[in-house]
Amino acid sequence: MFSGTQMCEDVARRLEEYLDGEAPPSARARIEAHLEGCQRCRQAGDTLRDLRAAVREAAGQPSLTPAEAAAFWPAVRARLREAEAEAERRSLAGAARAVALWLRPAVLLPALAVLVGVILGVSVLHNELWPETAEAVQVVSLEGGASSTVMLMHEGRGKPPVIWIFEDGAGAN
């Protein structure tokens, strides 16, 4: 014969077996008699019964068919591609709007004027601040005498031009 506490422990061990209907008849009668008189074990049995019912219900939910499972990831990839294409379309549209904005005469002409001014300013500034790199010498005209001929040699930018005089058959260097 079990004491109260021992009986509670015995019922707790056999509760699942009892709820599954697999407990032997003698044990079943003893458990039912105990549950009748023990509120704590009865609540435990009710809780376990509810939990098992919930698990059975969840397990009974319909799952994806093989065809649906096969189509799942391709569909996800297609949605991603659509999203990327949409983002690209929006980006191109934004660029087109920016170009259209710059091509408006009210914007384009002042912008060109500023650009020309900057180029001109840089050029003048360069020649003023670094005159040695600008063309320093320019031979505007050159002619020989009655008994001489002349030749202009210019090796290039930054190098002084050379005027060479041929007098009475004198040779160059």
Add this chain to the structure above:
Amino acid sequence: MPATRTWGALALRGGGPLLLLALLAAPRGGQAATVQIRADVILASNQGTGIDERLGAAAKQLGDAFKYSRYELQSSPSGAAQLGQPWQAALPGGRTLEVTPTAIAEGNYVLQVRVLGPKGDPVMTSSVRLRPGGSVFIGGPPHPPGVLIIALSAS
């Protein structure tokens, strides 16, 4: 040209290309209408080697432009000339270098340059536009044991 560098630097710091252009376009009334002229008269030959150290920065330009082995500075006449007034310097062999400033515009000097023979006849006549510090070489007149080269500059 220190004045130009100063204006350019001020404009650069102060901003705007328009201000700079206005400054550069303004007439430079402070500049006297005279030109400082300098002529380095050099004897170039293939007798011996070496470049006269008095030639300074011109030495490299000579070496780049000509193939003589020796460059010797003969004289360095210099002087100031007003617009339209000729400046002359004697050259070896009885020749004469004559330089006449004909215009000063936009920081450039326009010079008429002549080399006259012993009888005063021109053997070369040229019009040259120089920036301050720019130089032009005039060479070829024979002078033993080589030829004369004149480095002409204005400031």
